[in-house]
Amino acid sequence: MRLNLIWPLLFAATTVHAQPSLNDLQKRAEAALVADRPADTIRLAGDMLxxxxxxxxxxYLMALAQADSNDLQAAAQTGRRAYQVAKTxxxxxxxxxxxxxVRFQAGQYTRSELWLRRAANHTQTEAELASVANAFATANQANPLSLRFSGYVAPTDNINDGSDDGVLRLEGIDTTFVLPEDRRSLSGVAFAASTELRYRIAQSPNQSTTLVGTISGETYILSSEAEDLLASSPNPDVRAVDGSDFATVTASVGVVRQQNNISPLGPVRAGLALGTYWEGGERLVDFGDLTLEQIVPIDPNSTFRLRALVREQIARKPTLLDSTLYDVVGSYERTRGNQDQLQLNFGTRRVSAGPENSYDEYEVGVGYGLAQPVFGVQLYTSLQLGYRNYEEFVTTLDGREDQFISADATATFQDVSYFGFSPSITVSSSRTVSTAEENTTSAVQVLFGVTSNF
Known part of the structure; x- marks a missing residue:
């Protein structure tokens, strides 16, 4: 079995000049490899060692010959030794x-992906990087197991989605209360990480079935200003609050089924997931999700997706209410002629959770990503606008209305890469204006993270 993609690069390998006899052995080993005599190449490479x-x-010659002999495990081990002794x-x-x-040919797709990411560290040309990216995509598609990691560090001026003015006004009785310090906006630094594991248990041209597990968490360190604000509270419980009291963890497991032959519009996905949510170290709710998604390939450059979700949420504390959430989200994605990425989306949500906790929400947004880097930086921006309505609310006489907006810009520094990942910075800002003024909030944060290049 000849690894044709590797052999043309052989003659770029280092030629040893220390001894004429070693040069002769290398030439003879190369000639044997070209003549399809891998056993002779292995013997001669052993003499060289x-x-x-x-x-x-x-x-390197020995690894090539072992691959030609279909001894893929030995070829991979010898190739690893070649990597360890390489000087350039x-x-x-x-x-x-x-x-x-070699790991790909052996069906060891996860190992193949790891070594391809390692190869990306040493690319010298765009062609080399493209070859690694294409090989990684092939291995990723063949691999039934996929792991996705993300994380970021984000300084923010409102880690707890707290009130801007820190007061509570009750309509009808003209009374104003000062909110507890832990319900006012607190600044600090957020640390977040998430992992998604997918394992494809069945696949054919018409269907695929995948098990999915996710876990994500976020915790905070308060700024000195936030600590001073909490320390000024007359309530000892508030004075004891720290960043971990706002920490959250969400975990879920589920199954996703994609069927390609039941809709004339395109693939259909259905999913079922069970999960739970912690906040401040307490397990607050369990939830079950049922999703249905229609994917509509409009043309080679455009895709429309329509996704519906129903979530049943069961409270684990008597102070919380059970709820049912209904989501419908549509998105249109297009790759323009200059390879820029355009995304348009809309969504509607209905939450039923008792008279003063039920609301309707509507949101629209646009995102745009530049294909060509600007000074080595890949740019993506987005804008979201929304409206939320409560028919009844505890502090108002005629319900509650929220208007919200958020915007962000992400810069990915592609000239800096390690294992195929590049650092990124996202600047985001959000603002909610509510007729229940204690829920008027704003936040600005800067997220430092990493992004995969392929």
């Missing part, structure tokens, strides 16, 4: 790219 134990050329970026790329290819 006897003469020079850290010879990249010897390990070019040779490190050759070895890592080779091991990624």
């Amino acid at each position: 006897d003469a020079q134990p850290d010879s990249f050329a010897a390990f 970026e070019e040779n490190r790329f050759l070895a890592a790219r080779f091991v990624g290819g």
Whole structure:
């Protein structure tokens, strides 16, 4: 079995000049490999290693010959040794790219992806990076297991979605109360991470079934200003509040089924998930989700998606209410002629949770991403506008209305890459204006994270 994608690069490997006999062994080993005599190449490469134990050329030639002999496990191990002794970026790329290819042929797709990300660290040209990205996409598609990680650090001026003015006004009795300090906007730094694990248990041209598990969490460190504000409270319970009291964790497990042959419009996905939610170290609610999504490929560059969700939420504390949430979300995605990405979306939500906790919400948004980097920076921006209505609310006489807006801009520094990931910065701002003034809030935050390049 010939690894054609690797062999043309062989002659870029380091030629050893220490001894003429070593040069002769290398030439003979290369000739045997070209003549499809892998056993001779392995023997000659072994002689080279006897003469020079850290010879990249010897390990690389031996790995190629082992792959040609269909001994993929040995080829991968020898390729790893070649990577370890390589002295140049070019040779490190050759070895890592080779091991990624061998692991793929052996059906070890996760290992293949890891080695391809390692190869991305040593690319010298756009062509090399493109070859790694294409190979990674092929391995990722073949791999029944996929793992996605994300994380960020975000300084923010409102970690708790607290009130701007810190007061509560009761309509009809002309009375104003000062809100507790922990319900006012508190500044600090957010630390967040999330993981999604998918395992495809069945696949055919007409369907796929995937198990999905997710867990995400966020915790905070309060700023000195927020700590001073809490310390000024006359309530000892409020004075004891720290950033971990606002920490959240969400976990869920579920199954997603995609069927490609039941709708003339395109693929249909259905999902079922069970999950739970913690806040401040307390488990507050359990939930069950049922989703249905229609995917409509309009043309090779445009796709429309319509997704509906029903969530039943069961409170685990007597102070909370059970609720039912209904979501309908539509999105239109288009790749323009210049490869810029355009996204339009709309959504509507209905939450039923008792007279003063039920509301309707409507939202529209637009996102735009530039295909061409600006000074090595990939840019994406988005804007969301929304409206929320409560028919009844505890502090008002005629319900509550919220108008909200959010905007963000993300810069990904593609010139800086490690394992195929590049650092990113997102600046986001949000503002909610409510007729129940204690719920008028605003927040600005800067998120430092990482983004995969492929």
